Amino acid sequence: MAKDFPTRAENYAQWYNDLVIKADLAENSAVRGCMVIKPYGYAIWEKMQATLDKKFKETGHMNAYFPLFIPKSFFSREASHVEGFAKECAVVTHYRLKGAPDGNGVVVDEEAKLEEELIIRPTSETIIWDTYRNWIQSYRDLPLLINQWANVVRWEMRTRLFLRTAEFLWQEGHTAHATSQEAIEETQKILDIYADFAENWMAVPVLKGYKSPNERFAGAVDTYCIEALMQDGKALQAGTSHFLGQNFAKAFDVKFLNQNNTLDYVWATSWGVSTRLVGGLIMAHSDDHGLVIPPKLAPVQVVIIPIYKKPEQLVQISEKAHLIKSALEKKGISVKFDERDSFTPGWKFNEYEFKGVPVRLAIGPRDLENGTVEVARRDTLEKSVYQITDIENKVVNLLENIQENLFQKALSFRENNTHQVDTWDEFVETIENKAGFVLAHWDGTTETEQKIKEETKATIRVIQTDTRPEPGKCVYSGKPSKQRVVFARAY
């Protein structure tokens, strides 16, 4: 180890930037805070996309695509929605350039001013609901279950790699239903998909529940969410699913005739996860040796590295490696055989550890003689020697084992960093010095929540729906409370 690495992944931005993912925030001021994701990082996102897309389709959703530009007037229609997003919108005002009078480059052609400015979508509710008006007439048109994979732009004052970038990639689902009940069920169904994905693919345990009014999506009646805990003790909102009531239907006049031949507004949901998940994945599992990618999302699950002195040896090793590679591929495992001669084995070992490849196989002359292969697992960094017989099943088991181990590790981290507190002193002390999730009673008022935020920077991350109610007294005001809620400092 000749290089300096950030200790305990405390500077995550450095991981992203310098080591493996190579996601730079664009430096050009014109696209400040937008993300440049290099191929390896993007491959992780593609795996996430593929997995989620399949789940959405299995539950009856279809993909569609709507415009990047939203007429400004659309935003004015839903009052709290415009309030929530107005401060972070990029605006298109002109549609043409012309040669600069001084001959240097181009300038905006003032004559090509748009009559109405266009907003680059920060989210697509408005333009989608404007379209839905024409798509929905009767209860027979419902439910309308649509998802969109797209980019959105939110001109944040301050950006953080992956976690809050000015432009990001996401999916946004927008559904319309005949009844309130059905829309709420949809919201919860999606939340379950998100939670399942986080826990069983990303190996990141999450808390499920809903947001306090203060943290709610602009324009929603209820916002459900999953919250994860990062290794530095800060919370990360990993996905949200909103019950929008009839707010958008009323704002965009989307009515349908029900079976009784009466007109009613439709009920709506919207839900999304973004490239923030890539950041969350990294921050949940990485260690001092680099990324740790759970097997189910790893672009490369197994890497094979040859060790040899003479070219003849490489020929023999390659033969063996290709046999193993195709045996593993038949089991659906993605395998890379790195036979580049320009890097030493030691260099490659480190390289793939950075990249978080779950399993590494090394084959050298010794293994050729003994019919063995050296197997190293990324999560524990343990090395062992396997007989090559039946190697594909051994590796399949190992990958499953690693996936499970990562989840358990993250789960016990969360358990060790979840604290139940009953007094204000305890609360402040825990937030300041221990970080993590803090379970405390809250009187249910926005006022108290904001006071707590001002004094400690902690916010209510989630009000869990899958825990038992427990009466108590608000940790801040002393007023009665029905259940504990989850506080934390968040990204």
Add this chain to the structure above:
RNA sequence: CGGGGUAUAGCGCAGCCCGGCUAGCGCACCUGGUUUGGGACCAGGGGGUCGUAGGUUCGAAUCCUACUACCCCGACCA
């Protein structure tokens, strides 16, 4: 927008206070050779309008002025 910092090769930096010959180092890159079971070594080589504009000076990376950009902290962040 407030407070602090930075800008020199693809990346990371030194040089600046106290102006001076051809602007230097590490990594990376290229060529040749020896290497290869945990980031190899030797030799040679390529790459810079020192953020931009102006000023002072015989002479500016270095001093002065303005501008621009980026980073950290804060405000902001469904």
